[in-house]
Amino acid sequence: MTRKFPTLSTLTALCAGLATAHGLPAEAAPAAASVSAMDVSPELLSVMRRDLKVSEEQLSRRLAFEAKAPALEKTLREELGGSFGGAWLNADGTQLIVGVTDEAGAERVRRAGAEPRRVARSQAHLDAVMAELNANAKNAGPSIHFWQVDVATNSVVVHADSGSGMSKLRNEAFVAQSRGAKDGTIRIVESTQAPQLAYDVRGGDPYYFSNARCSVGFSVNGGFVTAGHCGGAGTATSGHNGVAMGTIRASTFPTNDWGWVATNGSWTPQPWVYSYNNANVTVAGSQEAGIGASICRSGYTTGWRCGTLVAKNITVNYSNGPVYGMSHTNACANPGDSGGSVISGTQAQGVTSGIAGGCESSSPQTFFQPINPILSTYGLTLRTGGGSSGGKGFVSRLNGKCIDVPNSNFSDGVQLQMWDCNGTNAQKFTWVGSTLQIGGKCVDVANASTANGTPIQLVSCNGNRAQDFVLSGAGDLVSYLANKCVDIVGVNSASGAKLHLWDCNGAANQKWDYR
Template sequence: MKTSRKTAITAVAGALALGMFAPATAASASVPGIEGYSDVVANEAITTLSSERGVSEVAAATLLQTQQNSVDALDELRSSLSSDIVSEYLDASGKPVVNVATKAAAAKAEAAGATAKVVSRTAEQLDAARAQLESVSVAHTSVGLDPQNNQLVVTIADQAKDSAAAKLTQKAAQLGDAVRVEHVAGGMEKAIYNGEAITGGGSRCSAGFNVNDGSQDYILDAGHCTAGVAEWNVGPSIDASFPGNDYGLIRNDTGSAPGAVTLWDGTTQSISSASDATVGQDICKSGSTTQLTCGTVQATNVTVNYPEGAVSGLVQTSAEVNSGDSGGCLFSGSTGLGITSGMGGGSSYFQPVTEALSAYGMSLN
């Protein structure tokens, strides 16, 4: 069961991560406000979007508000069209686009205000192709969906062994134009290293979402963090799911479990719901190494083959992360989206928070 963006949840992300930086420069007074965004997050998101797309601050703010409205619309469409939807994304103007298998489904989507595309490959066909690709597990590679082209993307990093990568490339070639292969620099690594923030066993991660089971506070964090460290400075690790998934639970014994994401300038971002990320959606993340950074969702349901094993169902974004950011929070305005998992090839990867909340039966604080 996944938590809808419409569901009222007292949200948020852990403000236990440490450190400060200078606040972002305030946007011009002529820039419209964005519903649910704190000033600091709005400024960072607008600045990033304006720079990446070469648009004015006013246009960036308008686009972010349009995206937020579109994601709400997609939530409704998922409920009404269910299995008829192959995939979905936000176009360059922030409007919702759904790929569907039939003309009847396209008509329903169009009536609801979305652009609909009848595509040649169904969700079942793409899932079958994905299963074949994932049967060839190669460290430092990933498999994700490109909804704009209704196509799977195999990404191979330089650190992948040539002989193993060749087998994966061969498998991709057998699947024809349902798959394309891309090559990136470096490797794909989970984001944890020695240092400070939430610490234990000589390792550092970032505090994730503060959650509770009705009587006890916990921190919902990256599974590779809780699997690797038994006792943190905030409390003991209670559970870990890694690899396969990348979520875990830390008992919060600090007596402090604020319902807000830290923004590193003394302010926080309130979050009122949890939801799944959408391709094309502009997002931000908070972590103890790179602090507040923003970017765009590049893919969802991505399988990343870390050296320690494969993790599936991840969200891929362009937001900067680095070692020590693991466990930190991915969000879009007032909506929590994910938990920092790793990085590779210039992208960052996040465990969907809805799946983790459901697995542990937790509510956001």
């Protein structure tokens, strides 16, 4: 599964979605737009201080201004028209700098409380040059890494491997088709790292080695565990998409049937097991289940299959030799499922080893290698993410109530509501990438609509951008698709109030704490 990254235009829209005033001059921004460090979760605040290398007081000033800046930028963009040359925040995020092409525009920017910067080119001109490069993208050779509008330098920047000879000529030929090459708009900047796609490691997905196929077991820091008979140490692997994945670091079979793959930088181990219905189960730990407990397993050949744990500590006498300390389930499997995830609830149990009667049998028997001995042997750490039982609730700052699935009905199309917080699974949400999942379903904007008043509902996870959300530092739960906020209908503080989509406005009925 490919990780999704917002495009530059999406990021711009997202920032606008985190604003709390819309289309108003700075002096008219409502008081509700004020944000401080006190509005941000302690966990997020700690990470921001660490990565931005600023104090809490500096963060408070930054957050307060960032909440107001998009509205001010929107107003100035509209008022300046053709003289607008782009806008950006200063280094500490407490001042809006606006590019202008004439002095009249500069004076308007000053009156609005922003800092003018005289530039040679308008935003419209920069965008037109960018569009010309985009139209010629098919002719960008591998030495061209990416290109962008850089409003702070009033240019369009092409990042490329400087190289020499033919590479340099190809770079110059690519930009020569644009007017920006003639009027100085385009700058070519040396780039030493070519962009590459990043992919997720997920339990149950296939991987390939030596013209054979197995399934991923569970993600660990640095890679994933799998069955030992799925390749020897030093064997190269590729992922479900054929992209080089990594190398089998260690492997034992028989006696034990365990191994692990160290993945390369293109792959990110995630705490997920694929349930083969467009949804992931988040792994919360590796607590060993008792005999008779429900067991499910995931693998590329037969998908998601469930049964019970029949026995532990058994010896399986394969033709290659015995394997000790195995477990036995009646959740069926077939060849190719080897190495795949075996899980009970949200707790990892082991990796699929072998079968005696597959999914076509009336009495299937599947043997799996318990996971904890694998982790212990290789000193690995299981990647975990909370799982449905370890999920968190979204608490409204309006009324202290929680987002809730009515009557624990996890059917497609059920509109989410507010209810007294009660700690049930109907209120426990888990982030899986940019999706919010609960009960095996995803939070969704109905019909992928961007209109105010669109219901916020549950739907089977399907990869649609209507299921992508972000929780901002200011407590806004924002739809990537609509660039609008999850909102309590009618500012209703009572239990049973429904949720829908609405323009972000900074009101308490749009503010959430994830805890």
